[in-house]
Amino acid sequence: MNLQSPYLIAEMTQEIFTCNEDLVLESGGTLPGFQISYTTQGHLTPKKDNVIWVLHALTGDANAQQWWSGLVGEDKFFDPSKHFIVCANFLGSCYGSTQPLSENPKTGKPYYYDFPNLTTRDIAASLDRLRKHLGIEQIDTVIGGSLGGQVALEWAYTLGERLKNAIIVASNAKASPWIIGFNETQRMAIETDQTWGVRHPDAGKKGLETARAIGMLSYRHPQTFLQNQCETEEKLDNYKISSYLRYQGLKLANRFNALSYWVLSKAMDSHDIGRGRGGAENALFQIKARVLAIGVDTDVLFTSEESRFISHQVPKGTYKEIRSIYGHDAFLIEYEQMNYILKSFYLEGNG
Numbered sequence: 001m002n003l004q005s006p007y008l009i010a011e012m013t014q015e016i017f018t019c020n021e022d023l024v025l026e027s028g029g030t031l032p033g034f035q036i037s038y039t040t041q042g043h044l045t046p047k048k049d050n051v052i053w054v055l056h057a058l059t060g061d062a063n064a065q066q067w068w069s070g071l072v073g074e075d076k077f078f079d080p081s082k083h084f085i086v087c088a089n090f091l092g093s094c095y096g097s098t099q100p101l102s103e104n105p106k107t108g109k110p111y112y113y114d115f116p117n118l119t120t121r122d123i124a125a126s127l128d129r130l131r132k133h134l135g136i137e138q139i140d141t142v143i144g145g146s147l148g149g150q151v152a153l154e155w156a157y158t159l160g161e162r163l164k165n166a167i168i169v170a171s172n173a174k175a176s177p178w179i180i181g182f183n184e185t186q187r188m189a190i191e192t193d194q195t196w197g198v199r200h201p202d203a204g205k206k207g208l209e210t211a212r213a214i215g216m217l218s219y220r221h222p223q224t225f226l227q228n229q230c231e232t233e234e235k236l237d238n239y240k241i242s243s244y245l246r247y248q249g250l251k252l253a254n255r256f257n258a259l260s261y262w263v264l265s266k267a268m269d270s271h272d273i274g275r276g277r278g279g280a281e282n283a284l285f286q287i288k289a290r291v292l293a294i295g296v297d298t299d300v301l302f303t304s305e306e307s308r309f310i311s312h313q314v315p316k317g318t319y320k321e322i323r324s325i326y327g328h329d330a331f332l333i334e335y336e337q338m339n340y341i342l343k344s345f346y347l348e349g350n351g
């Protein structure tokens, strides 16, 4: 096979992995089999040493080349002509993997509100089933931001020697009360929607709009909006920021569902690398991979101190910081800095 063929380089495969074995969840519940939608790009080298596994954030999907276009794709840092790039839609999310709108095999009807609570550890366990299905023994790098960073950190713990590098961006070792609080207010917004509780795919849709508007404030920073939502005229109503937040709410509600949002925000809250492992310090100390923790100086949700903590507690840790006016979401925006940081991390590793 000609690995250099431009046709093959551009190719991206999207598939569904069906796991017929039960997934026993941390909550004590069980998923009786599940599906994961995933993409692969590029080819495994004969030594199978070029696997890059990209993990998405709260509302992302398996198409990393789309939502991380500055990092993933032809001639990008993670390049299918060199790497075998895998990205899977998380369990619970609504982009092709098993989620609350999927059929519950026990009833033959959608789960809706009977979908079990998931933790970041459960999501990592489901990804590991996919890894085994793909015959991947070694992963060069797992990389993820926000919720994706939480799941990547969990997975780094269980992968042990199978993983060389973990890149944890704008994330943490344990969900802070601040994050849980933001997620709770968003779930409260969903609960105020009178359709919430109804067994319908659009249940909670209006509430989801409000939830996303609240979320957007936590994903950005006051500086962001001073730059792009300031009024140029004197006025007493109809401010730019108001229409921006309403627009963002509607935009998300048109591409996501409130039940998945609920489940994934709960998974984010559950995150604690140290649970049942003697605490976060102890668990982080067991991680075998080199860890690059990247913080954002203006991140008010996952603070840069939380990223620094990860890098200090793991045996092989590095901390780098993105400087940005965009707050938490800078990891989806500041490609020039991300590329520079990644380049220096891999150069140091090979030095």
Ligand SMILES: CC(=O)SCCNC(=O)CCNC(=O)[C@H](O)C(C)(C)COP(=O)(O)OP(=O)(O)OC[C@H]1O[C@@H](n2cnc3c(N)ncnc32)[C@H](O)[C@@H]1OP(=O)(O)O
Binding pocket: 056, 057, 059, 060, 061, 067, 229, 240, 241, 242, 243, 244, 245, 247, 248, 255, 329, 332, 333
């Ligand atoms: C199938 C899928 O879509 S997969 C999922 C893709 N998304 C993900 O992976 C999640 C991660 N991505 C994100 O969270 C976001 O896309 C980000 C952070 C990367 C960028 O967010 P964006 O909404 O694109 O950028 P930004 O905050 O600048 O807002 C721009 C939008 O707001 C609109 N806007 C800006 N100001 C205003 C205003 N005052 N009033 C109304 N609308 C406004 C713009 O017209 C633009 O609209 P558009 O998205 O229709 O082009």
Ligand SMILES: N[C@@H](CCO)C(=O)O
Binding pocket: 057, 058, 059, 060, 145, 146, 147, 219, 328, 329
């Ligand atoms: N902007 C991110 C949420 C915060 O990581 C997303 O929509 O996935």
